[in-house]
Amino acid sequence: MEILWIGGIIAFLAAALCGKFLIPLLHRLKFGQEIREEGPKWHEKKSGTPTMGGFIFLLGMLIAILLTGVLSLALDKKFPGFKEIGILLGMTLAYGAIGFLDDYIKVIMKRNLGLTSSQKFGLQLLVAVAFVAWAVFSGSIQTLVKVPFSNLVWDFGWVFIPFAVLVIVATVNSVNLTDGLDGLATCVTLVVALFFLVLSTAGGVANQAVALFAATLLGGLFGFLIYNWHPAKVFMGDTGSLALGGAVCGMALLLEQPLALLIVGFVYVMESLSVILQVASFRLTGKRIFKMSPIHHHFEMCGWSEKKIDLIFTGVTAVLCALMYFCGV
Numbered sequence: 001m002e003i004l005w006i007g008g009i010i011a012f013l014a015a016a017l018c019g020k021f022l023i024p025l026l027h028r029l030k031f032g033q034e035i036r037e038e039g040p041k042w043h044e045k046k047s048g049t050p051t052m053g054g055f056i057f058l059l060g061m062l063i064a065i066l067l068t069g070v071l072s073l074a075l076d077k078k079f080p081g082f083k084e085i086g087i088l089l090g091m092t093l094a095y096g097a098i099g100f101l102d103d104y105i106k107v108i109m110k111r112n113l114g115l116t117s118s119q120k121f122g123l124q125l126l127v128a129v130a131f132v133a134w135a136v137f138s139g140s141i142q143t144l145v146k147v148p149f150s151n152l153v154w155d156f157g158w159v160f161i162p163f164a165v166l167v168i169v170a171t172v173n174s175v176n177l178t179d180g181l182d183g184l185a186t187c188v189t190l191v192v193a194l195f196f197l198v199l200s201t202a203g204g205v206a207n208q209a210v211a212l213f214a215a216t217l218l219g220g221l222f223g224f225l226i227y228n229w230h231p232a233k234v235f236m237g238d239t240g241s242l243a244l245g246g247a248v249c250g251m252a253l254l255l256e257q258p259l260a261l262l263i264v265g266f267v268y269v270m271e272s273l274s275v276i277l278q279v280a281s282f283r284l285t286g287k288r289i290f291k292m293s294p295i296h297h298h299f300e301m302c303g304w305s306e307k308k309i310d311l312i313f314t315g316v317t318a319v320l321c322a323l324m325y326f327c328g329v
Helices: 004-029 042-047 056-076 082-107 119-135 156-177 184-202 205-228 239-256 258-264 264-283 295-302 304-329
Strands: 145-146 154-155
Touching: 004 056, 056 082, 056 145, 056 184, 056 205, 056 239, 082 119, 082 205, 082 239, 082 264, 119 156, 119 239, 119 264, 145 156, 156 184, 156 239, 156 258, 156 264, 184 205, 184 304, 239 258, 258 264, 258 304, 264 295, 264 304, 295 304
Parallel strands: none
Antiparallel strands: 145 154
């Protein structure tokens, strides 16, 4: 348990320190976010705010995991789950790399939409297939899926691979859509990471690896939130939001809890569902269901402040995580 505290604290301090140096660097490099025309008009004042801030919590996590590993060796203690930590980091950084490429095209090449949808989907699919194949054939992930609010455990067999790939791609894009307000994706994912941290303290090598990973993710996100809370001094960009999606999926799959994402990740689900419903309704009927999608923009258009949306969406996530922990697993 001590290593979790150490990892989380190091990640927080490292991320907070990285932000002090990285944000001015992003300003100097003119890595500012361009605000899309179809977004709320009052978001135009955010134009030029540095993006790619996901590097802040990613660096915090990497430093924390490295130092806790060194500390464990120095104290002659077993470092939990090298292979599983590698899978989680690999998943997170691979999706972070896709996000970085997207951000780079937007900011440096001045193509505001970044990668095309087919390019982004293709890269995400490639990473998902590689991750699931690696994890399954290395024995780090079983083809078992726990059913929330029951004692059932399904063995999906070969169907698990396409199922897991679908879960990963859907979740990564849902987290990406959630990152539309200052601090929103950060706060919601903080609660989700805390859920997986508490859930993973039950034991087992995979669980210990998830616990350490979740602790460093928590610390890194708290350090990043210093700069990302409204009014944000930096945005995480796709570099951060896609990496968070990869991290959340990795933890869920290692713990055999991908279906739990429907509950603890309810906000992510609603963000994606609101876009799907909005597009389908407009194409079929010519009418919109929401004032604007994703759904956080609908509430903005209803007069809610960014802070209010952040707090309510985070509170809903906290309630559902508590419900899932005490009743669903």
